Amino acid sequence: MTIASDLIRGNTDTIILASLMKKDSYGYEINKDISAKTAGEYEFKEATLYTAFKRLEEGGFITSYWGEDNVTARRRYYSITERGKEEYIKLLNDWNKSKNMIEKLIDTGVIVNGE
Amino acid sequence: MTIASDLIRGNTDTIILASLMKKDSYGYEINKDISAKTAGEYEFKEATLYTAFKRLEEGGFITSYWGEDNVTARRRYYSITERGKEEYIKLLNDWNKSKNMIEKLIDTGVIVNGE
DNA sequence: ACAAGATACCTCGCCTGTCAAGGTATTTTT
DNA sequence: AAAAATACCTTGACAGGCGAGGTATCTTGT
Structure with a gap:
């Protein structure tokens, strides 16, 4: 949050795609993973995240499907394409x-x- | 140019300030210096550059003055403040x-x- | 039992920075 | 005389981030 988001901008898509390179995932989880990896230092704003998903899906870089049989709230899973x-x-x-x-x-x- | 400017974004001000840390300079020269340093790979778009100057001056990070006695076209020099x-x-x-x-x-x- | 918080999704509208396109004026090169 | 280089500037469109708002379900604390 403290860090200027203009520095992250331009890497938003890369970060999301990197996450999906490992496994299919959904918005909330991707954000929590990012938060964990950065020791709570970073997390996408929700609006930013969902905007990015839309952009990436329209570009054919990811596809999505609804997760079934999950006990909690419904999840939209994303999968990276070739x-x-x-x-x-x-x-x-x-x-x-x-x-x-x-x-x-x-x-x-x-x-x-340096840090 | 080939490189997505969203990756440079967020470093625009830093690049200009870094240039002015060395010496007072003016828009055209700063851009040429950047071009030289990156072997012609990068250069600010003029509109971006002058917008940045305005932003930096309004923020009190730089001051400007008109260069005198120059033979060529008039130059607005910028100086970094404390x-x-x-x-x-x-x-x-x-x-x-x-x-x-x-x-x-x-x-x-x-x-x-890597490159 | 009920409120609060966590999980999970989504949209609208503002703000900021980039930049294409246009303009001005002078000097140097062809 | 024309073209290119030097040097500045503004306007308006566009894209991405995000504050603020909304929906729905499940879990936890009191």
């Missing part, structure tokens, strides 16, 4: 490239407490 | 934090050709 896997790889490459570029551009030799 | 230097350090920290977070979230063990 196209989605390719996109994930592409996005990873984009990230690596731009990450290196950004580091080149923002470095002035100042020492910052 | 507040701007503090902001730069803060933004660097934000970047480091979110970079680590993103890497944690998008990694699935897939090997990508």
